[in-house]
Amino acid sequence: MAKKRSPYLLVKVIFAVVCLFLFLKYAAPKVFQVLMAKEHLMPTPSTLMMWYMIMGVLAGLVYATTSNQKFADFLGFLLPEKGAMVKSFIRKMLFFAFPVIIGWFVYTWSIPGAASPVELRIQHPTLPQEFEKMENPFRNTDAETQRKCIEEGKILFQTNCRPCHGSKADGNGPFANSFRLRPINFQDPGTIATVVDNYLFWRIKEGGPGLPSEATPWDSAMPAWKDDLKDDEVWKIIMGEYDTAGVMPRQREKTE
Amino acid sequence: MNKKIFLHLRKRSSVVVLLFFFLLSSFVSVSLRANAAEAPVQPTAGVELPQFEAGKAQSPEGKVTEGAGTGTAAVEEEEAGPVQYRTFFGIDSRLIVWIVSELHLMFAAFVLGVPIFAVIVEIVGFKGGDIRYDKMAKEFTKLLSAAFATTASLGGLLGFCLFGLYPEFMSHMTNVFAPTMYVYALMFFGEAFTLYGYYYSWEILKNSAAKKWFHIFLGILLNLFGTGLMFITNSWATFMMSPAGVVPATGKVLSLYHAFYNPLWMPVNIHRLIANVCFGGFIVGAYAAVKFLGSKSQEEKAHYDWMGYVGNFIGVGALIPLPFAGYWLGREIYSTSPVMGNIMMGGAFSWTFIIQAVLIGFLFIGANYYLWLGMSRIKGSERYTGYIKFLTMIVFMCFAVWLTPHNLPLSGEERAMIGEQYHPFSKYFGVMAAKNAVVNLIILTTFFSFLIYRRSNKGDMVPFSEQGKVGKIGIMAGVVFCLLMLVSYAVSLNFVELEANMKVFVKPLIRCLYIQAFTICLAAFLTFKNKGKLGQALLFIVTPCIAVLYFWYYGFEVMQKANLVLRYLSVTQVSIVMSCLIMNAVIDIFMFRKAKLVGGIEWGKMPVRSQYALLLLCVVIVILMGLMGFIRSGLRMDWHIYGVLQDTSQWAYTPSLAYMGRVVGLIVALFLGLVTFVFWLANLGDKKEKAKGYEGNEIDTHSEESH
Known part of the structure; x- marks a missing residue:
C-alpha cells in the first residue's frame, strides 16, 4: 500500500499551534466568563499559557515524527520546489514570520516593566504537630447538641467572618474586593472540604501571621483570632462555616 | 582531523x-x-534543636560539650552520654545517607525487578520452543549478576553509613527489628546462591525438560528470596513513617508483628514490586537501545530491536497499574497522618508532585511514541496510522490536565484580573477527581495504541464462531473473571460501614459497576456473533464515559459532601478500567488468533529516534525513582521515626526544591554512570567472541539506518 504523503504537514502543525494560542489567549477567557457568569473576562494565567503552549508544540513535533514519511514531509516543506507557487509563498512567509515572532517574544520579555513577582504557592502549609491530634469536641455529640452548635457557629460566623468571607461563605463579603488576594470561596470543593476540622482551627487561631515560612506572607490577610475567640467558639464557627458553605470536612480514615 | x-x-x-x-x-x-x-548551622524552624557539630558532643541536658572528639574528650564523651550523630569526614551526614541509600535502592530495584520478567520470558521461550526468548532471558540475567554485586556493596556501605552516622537512631531500629535483621541476612545468602546458580547453570540445565523446569524453579526461588528481602527492608522503612507496636514516648517494643506489619507496609510492598518491574523493563530497554545503536550487523540490530521492544512492553505493562498502587499508598499515608497527607498533596511537597506529573506524562508519551514508531516496521500498519493524530491529541490533552496544579503561580495582577483564588483551569483540572480521570484515559489510550500495534500485522480473520472451543472458553473465562471483579465489589459496597447521609453517595458507584458488567457481557455476546470489533468499540465507548467523564464530575460532588466515599470511588474507577483492558485484550487475542499475517515484522528496521525514546524512558524513570524516594522519606520532616524519635541533627530541615533537584540530579548521573560501567564490564567477555562471529558480516550501518 502506498504511503499517504502530506506535503503541508508543517503548515498544519503550525496552524494547530496558532489555534491553540488563540483559544487560550482570546476564546478561553470569554468562554469561562460566560460559563461562570462573571462580569469580567477570566484570562488564562501566564504560567499555564506557557505550559500549554510548550505541550502544543511538543505534540506537533511528536506527531510529525511518528513515521519517516511524516518526518520527511514535515521538513521537506522547507526545501525549494519548482512550480509550486502557493507552497513557495507560504514558505517565504514562514521564513519571514519565524524571526519576527522570536524577536517579538524576546522584546516583550526583555522590556522593563513593573509587575509583582510570580510565586509558587503552598496551598496547605504544614499543620503544626500540636494541632494534629486535636478533635472537634462537638462533632461526636448527639444530634440536638450538634444542631445547636451549628446554629451558634453560624451566628458567630456571620458576626466575625462574613465581612470578608461573605454571608454564603463564598468569598464575596463586603470587604472582599479590597484584598488583592480575595478571601477563599469555601463552597469550592478544593478548599475547606479537603482538610480536616483541626486544620481550620489552626488557621482561624493563628491566621496569616501564624503561617510557616514556606507560605509567603501575602498568601493570607486573615487575622489571628486566638486573642478574640475562645476555643469552643472557634470549633462552633468551623461547624457553622461548613454548614453555610454546604460542604463537609475531610474525615479521618481508618488505615487498612 | x-x-x-x-x-x-x-x-x-x-x-x-x-x-x-x-x-x-x-x-x-x-x-x-x-x-x-x-x-x-541553622536550626530547624519550629523545633528547638541541640547544636551538634563535628567534634562536639551533647550532654543529656542539651549543652554542648567542648573538646569532644579529641583523645581526652573521649572519656568525657562517654560520661556525657551516647553519641547521637557523627559527620562523614566533615560532610553533611544526611546527604551521604541520601545518596548511598538512593543508589542502593535503584540497583536493588533493577536486581529485584529483572528476575521477575526474566523467568517469565524463559518460561515463554521454553513452552513456545522459541530459542530467542531463552537467549534474551539469559542476557537479562547476565546484567543482573553484574548488578547484584554492586547492589550488595552499596547495601553494605549504606549499613555502615547508618550505623556510623546515626548511631542512636540505628540503635533504636535494631532494638525493634533485630530478629528480622538475621532473617534478612539469611535470605540474602539465599538470593546470592539462587542468582548465581540460576545464571551459571543456564547451559547445563537446558538439555531436557526436567532440567529446564528445575532451572525455572531456581529462577522462581530467586524471585521469592528477592521479594522477601524487599518486604523485610520495606517494613523498616515504613515503620519510620507509620510506627506501630511500640510505645511512642519510650520506644519500648510491644509487638514486633505490628511494628513489622505497620499501616504503610503492604501499600509500599505492592507499589515497589510493580515499580521495580517497570524500572527493570525501561533499564533493559535502554540497554537494548545502546546495543542497537552500536550494532554492526543486521542480525544484531534485529535482536536488540526486539529486546528493546520487550523492555518497553514490560515497562509499560507495569506502568499501567502503577498509578493505582501509588494512589492507594497516598491514601494510606493520608489515613496514617493527615499532616503527612496534607504536606504531600497540598503543602511543602505539592510542587514535587507537579514534577512527578511531568515525568509520568513523559513516560506515557515516550512509550506511546515508541509504539507508533514501531508500527513503521510492520507491513499493514498503514491501516491504523490514521488514529495516531487523535491519540496524540488525547495523550497531550490528558497530560495538560494531569500537570495543571490546583495552586497556580499567579502574579498579583493576574489574581486581581481573575478576581478569585482559583482560575477555572486550576479549579477543574487541579484536583484529584480530574487527575484520576485523565490518568485513566491515558492508560486506555496507551492500551489502544498497543492494540493497533498488535493488529498491524494481522489481516483477514477467521470468524469467531468457526474457531472451536478454545476461543469460546477463553472469552467465557474473561467474562467470568471481569464479572467476579465487578459484581463482587458492587455487592460489597452495599455493606460498607458509613452513615446513612454518606451511603447515598455509594449507590451511583454500584450502578456504574453493574453497567460495566452488562457491557462486558454484551461485548462477549457480540464476539460470539462474529462482531468482536463492535464489542471492543462498545467497551471503548462505555468505559471512558463512566470512568473518565462521569467520575470526573462525580468526584467533585463526593469531594464536597462525602470524602470518605472517595476511597470507594477510586477502586470502582480502577475496576471498571481494568475490566475494559482485560476483556478487550481477551477478545483481541481470540478474535485474531488464526488471522492471516499481512507481511511480518521487520525487526531491526526501526528509526534511530525510537532508540532515543527508549533512552529517554530510562532516564525519566530513574529521575522519577529518585524524586519519589525523596518525597517518601521527606514526608517525615524532622522525625527519624514519625512521632517517636525526633531528628535533632542540624540537617533536620526539609530541603528546598532547588537543593533537592541538585541532589537527585547527582544521584541520577551517578546511577546511570555506574550502571553503564557495570553493563560494560558484564559485556567484556563477549566482545572478542562477537568480533569473531560477525567478522566478514559487517554492514554499513549508515546506509541501513533510516532517519
Missing part, C-alpha cells in the same frame, strides 16, 4: 568516562567540604 580525534576518543571512551566520574566525584567532595565549612 576532527573525525580522527573523535574516533580516537571513542576508542578511549571508557577511560574518558572513568576520568570524568573521578573528576566529578572529587569536585563534589571538595565543594561539599567547602560548603560544609562555610555554612552556618
Whole structure:
C-alpha cells in the first residue's frame, strides 16, 4: 500500500499551534466568563499559557515524527520546489514570520516593566504537630447538641467572618474586593472540604501571621483570632462555616 | 582531523568516562567540604534543636560539650552520654545517607525487578520452543549478576553509613527489628546462591525438560528470596513513617508483628514490586537501545530491536497499574497522618508532585511514541496510522490536565484580573477527581495504541464462531473473571460501614459497576456473533464515559459532601478500567488468533529516534525513582521515626526544591554512570567472541539506518 504523503504537514502543525494560542489567549477567557457568569473576562494565567503552549508544540513535533514519511514531509516543506507557487509563498512567509515572532517574544520579555513577582504557592502549609491530634469536641455529640452548635457557629460566623468571607461563605463579603488576594470561596470543593476540622482551627487561631515560612506572607490577610475567640467558639464557627458553605470536612480514615 | 580525534576518543571512551566520574566525584567532595565549612548551622524552624557539630558532643541536658572528639574528650564523651550523630569526614551526614541509600535502592530495584520478567520470558521461550526468548532471558540475567554485586556493596556501605552516622537512631531500629535483621541476612545468602546458580547453570540445565523446569524453579526461588528481602527492608522503612507496636514516648517494643506489619507496609510492598518491574523493563530497554545503536550487523540490530521492544512492553505493562498502587499508598499515608497527607498533596511537597506529573506524562508519551514508531516496521500498519493524530491529541490533552496544579503561580495582577483564588483551569483540572480521570484515559489510550500495534500485522480473520472451543472458553473465562471483579465489589459496597447521609453517595458507584458488567457481557455476546470489533468499540465507548467523564464530575460532588466515599470511588474507577483492558485484550487475542499475517515484522528496521525514546524512558524513570524516594522519606520532616524519635541533627530541615533537584540530579548521573560501567564490564567477555562471529558480516550501518 502506498504511503499517504502530506506535503503541508508543517503548515498544519503550525496552524494547530496558532489555534491553540488563540483559544487560550482570546476564546478561553470569554468562554469561562460566560460559563461562570462573571462580569469580567477570566484570562488564562501566564504560567499555564506557557505550559500549554510548550505541550502544543511538543505534540506537533511528536506527531510529525511518528513515521519517516511524516518526518520527511514535515521538513521537506522547507526545501525549494519548482512550480509550486502557493507552497513557495507560504514558505517565504514562514521564513519571514519565524524571526519576527522570536524577536517579538524576546522584546516583550526583555522590556522593563513593573509587575509583582510570580510565586509558587503552598496551598496547605504544614499543620503544626500540636494541632494534629486535636478533635472537634462537638462533632461526636448527639444530634440536638450538634444542631445547636451549628446554629451558634453560624451566628458567630456571620458576626466575625462574613465581612470578608461573605454571608454564603463564598468569598464575596463586603470587604472582599479590597484584598488583592480575595478571601477563599469555601463552597469550592478544593478548599475547606479537603482538610480536616483541626486544620481550620489552626488557621482561624493563628491566621496569616501564624503561617510557616514556606507560605509567603501575602498568601493570607486573615487575622489571628486566638486573642478574640475562645476555643469552643472557634470549633462552633468551623461547624457553622461548613454548614453555610454546604460542604463537609475531610474525615479521618481508618488505615487498612 | 576532527573525525580522527573523535574516533580516537571513542576508542578511549571508557577511560574518558572513568576520568570524568573521578573528576566529578572529587569536585563534589571538595565543594561539599567547602560548603560544609562555610555554612552556618541553622536550626530547624519550629523545633528547638541541640547544636551538634563535628567534634562536639551533647550532654543529656542539651549543652554542648567542648573538646569532644579529641583523645581526652573521649572519656568525657562517654560520661556525657551516647553519641547521637557523627559527620562523614566533615560532610553533611544526611546527604551521604541520601545518596548511598538512593543508589542502593535503584540497583536493588533493577536486581529485584529483572528476575521477575526474566523467568517469565524463559518460561515463554521454553513452552513456545522459541530459542530467542531463552537467549534474551539469559542476557537479562547476565546484567543482573553484574548488578547484584554492586547492589550488595552499596547495601553494605549504606549499613555502615547508618550505623556510623546515626548511631542512636540505628540503635533504636535494631532494638525493634533485630530478629528480622538475621532473617534478612539469611535470605540474602539465599538470593546470592539462587542468582548465581540460576545464571551459571543456564547451559547445563537446558538439555531436557526436567532440567529446564528445575532451572525455572531456581529462577522462581530467586524471585521469592528477592521479594522477601524487599518486604523485610520495606517494613523498616515504613515503620519510620507509620510506627506501630511500640510505645511512642519510650520506644519500648510491644509487638514486633505490628511494628513489622505497620499501616504503610503492604501499600509500599505492592507499589515497589510493580515499580521495580517497570524500572527493570525501561533499564533493559535502554540497554537494548545502546546495543542497537552500536550494532554492526543486521542480525544484531534485529535482536536488540526486539529486546528493546520487550523492555518497553514490560515497562509499560507495569506502568499501567502503577498509578493505582501509588494512589492507594497516598491514601494510606493520608489515613496514617493527615499532616503527612496534607504536606504531600497540598503543602511543602505539592510542587514535587507537579514534577512527578511531568515525568509520568513523559513516560506515557515516550512509550506511546515508541509504539507508533514501531508500527513503521510492520507491513499493514498503514491501516491504523490514521488514529495516531487523535491519540496524540488525547495523550497531550490528558497530560495538560494531569500537570495543571490546583495552586497556580499567579502574579498579583493576574489574581486581581481573575478576581478569585482559583482560575477555572486550576479549579477543574487541579484536583484529584480530574487527575484520576485523565490518568485513566491515558492508560486506555496507551492500551489502544498497543492494540493497533498488535493488529498491524494481522489481516483477514477467521470468524469467531468457526474457531472451536478454545476461543469460546477463553472469552467465557474473561467474562467470568471481569464479572467476579465487578459484581463482587458492587455487592460489597452495599455493606460498607458509613452513615446513612454518606451511603447515598455509594449507590451511583454500584450502578456504574453493574453497567460495566452488562457491557462486558454484551461485548462477549457480540464476539460470539462474529462482531468482536463492535464489542471492543462498545467497551471503548462505555468505559471512558463512566470512568473518565462521569467520575470526573462525580468526584467533585463526593469531594464536597462525602470524602470518605472517595476511597470507594477510586477502586470502582480502577475496576471498571481494568475490566475494559482485560476483556478487550481477551477478545483481541481470540478474535485474531488464526488471522492471516499481512507481511511480518521487520525487526531491526526501526528509526534511530525510537532508540532515543527508549533512552529517554530510562532516564525519566530513574529521575522519577529518585524524586519519589525523596518525597517518601521527606514526608517525615524532622522525625527519624514519625512521632517517636525526633531528628535533632542540624540537617533536620526539609530541603528546598532547588537543593533537592541538585541532589537527585547527582544521584541520577551517578546511577546511570555506574550502571553503564557495570553493563560494560558484564559485556567484556563477549566482545572478542562477537568480533569473531560477525567478522566478514559487517554492514554499513549508515546506509541501513533510516532517519
